[in-house]
Amino acid sequence: MTMYADVVFLTNAIIDYMLLYITGHICRQPLRKRRLLLASLVGAAYTVFLFFPPLSFAFTFLAKFLFSCFMLLLAFRWTRIWNHLRLLGVFYAVSFFIGGGLLGIHMMLKEKSEFVNGIVVTHTGSSGTNPTLWFIVIGFPLLWWCTRRGYYSLKASRQVDVQHVRLEVDVFGHTISCQGFIDTGNRLYDPLSRTPVTVMEAQVWENILPKELMQQLDGEMQGYELNIPEEESRWLERMRFIPYRTVSSQAGFLVAIRPDEVRIYAEDKAYRLTRMLIGLRTVRLAADGSYRAIVHPSAIEERYEMAS
Template sequence: MTVVETYLDLDILINGGMDAFILVVLARLIRLPVRPGLILVAALLGEIPVILACYSAPPWTTLSKWIIPFLMVGAAFPTRRLRTYMKSLVGFWLLSAGLGGFVYAIWGWVQFDSGLGTELFSLALNNLWILPLGGFMWWFLQHLWQRWQAKHSVLEQVIYDIEIDFGAEEQKVVNVKAMLDTGNHLKDPMTGFPVILLEEEVAATSLPDDVRSFLTIPWKDYADPWPLLWRFSPSLVKHLVFIPFQAIDRQSWLLGIRPERVTCYDKSGSQQIQATVALVKQVLSSEGEYQALLHPEHLQKGGD
């Protein structure tokens, strides 16, 4: 039996270089910023299984190989969005499996250093089926991942970050994702401002107290809710508006709120937009990708 010498510094260099390369390629594929400092931190975390393999028992080494990728992706691409993190994690696994398997096979086939580990790498007829099966599984999984990525790439082109300040004292502003809706033609009947549709549940905690109190009244039961608003609080007339829209069987109303400030963020920066915010009960995106709908004019000329 031959003795195989392992050089820890060489293993660390090769493993760290491959991890850094995979993370950079992944960032380019899913259009995440490449931060060299964070990539370095992630690559250093990836060295933990290499070191444990030399100085620790197998159970800890195996456990670290499962846990460390979660930490590496989190360190390289810090984000509060679970969807972005999971997309990065799946992409890292797929790239690692594909590239790692390719390098492993080439290493053994060319008989580099007379084999892999303590045994010679060889393929027999009875285990040849592993290659096409492994290749097909990797192709299928990366195909699903690319379709998932392509779908969200299209959405990212029409989804924007918006910040809404309703002017409530000691209340936080609302930060949500808003999708550009070309079918949204609603406008404030008094000011003519384009309307942003916003999920009521998202806005509830950031509304002024008098507005939240009015929401508890069944104002939708009234054919004309304007007299009700005047009786409830005449001062709210400056801040609230009823926006008519045509439902399936009748005309109905949306409660609109004129916020103090609305800021829209995109890749080119930020801009203040003039808008009235209409509250809707229903969830706008079943997958939680956005919580508001922008009017086309908001991006054409800032809503002015």
């Protein structure tokens, strides 16, 4: 059996870098490329012990644990013990989940493998392609994508049904602000781009939008035609028509605007989005006026949270 130290080293360096990056992303740590690269190279150097039998003590549980702690110290700035323990827990959870998935795919595709000091070694395979290439290029990103989707879906499903927030929308140098609420039952998206849609009362925009557009806005639009003066044509580039259906099964088109940025302030957290459409309705959204926007629930996902 032939093992190439450079291939083993490079493969482990790349995988360690990805694992550390994912850990930092989940724990919302500063991701400094140089520190991540240094930590991943140190982690890859651990595989050198595989080629020196006298250093077999390095494969004990205590040695592995201390080595992973050292990698995290190199990758992320030390703050306090509890933060480091949280990083350690997430690092192991991500490693077990993605590593287990890669191992499962590996065992399904290959004909003959064996474990050498805890490392899977393949002798022959059903395809002539180096399995490491498939793992890194396809397997790792795919499993990470599945992990992200599952995490955010679970987080969204556990949000409260209604949550009052403060909404700020920036467009063409103007800022529109109002109260809104988040209802997890709101699942309105642009069918083409899959961009989430937040619905606002058009009256909030009356000092910003062209008067001709305000006069044409109708919550039950049946067409795609808008007549706007040429000097206000910049708004046409930001307009979208979103098909929707009400609870009473009445269908129509909602005029939506693509803003520059949207900010959501909920309790002690703030969120910033650049990918959000603002649908305009001429009717009041709340009879008592307690809110003037129905914010899409995806707006308060953790990935959009602003650093405090």
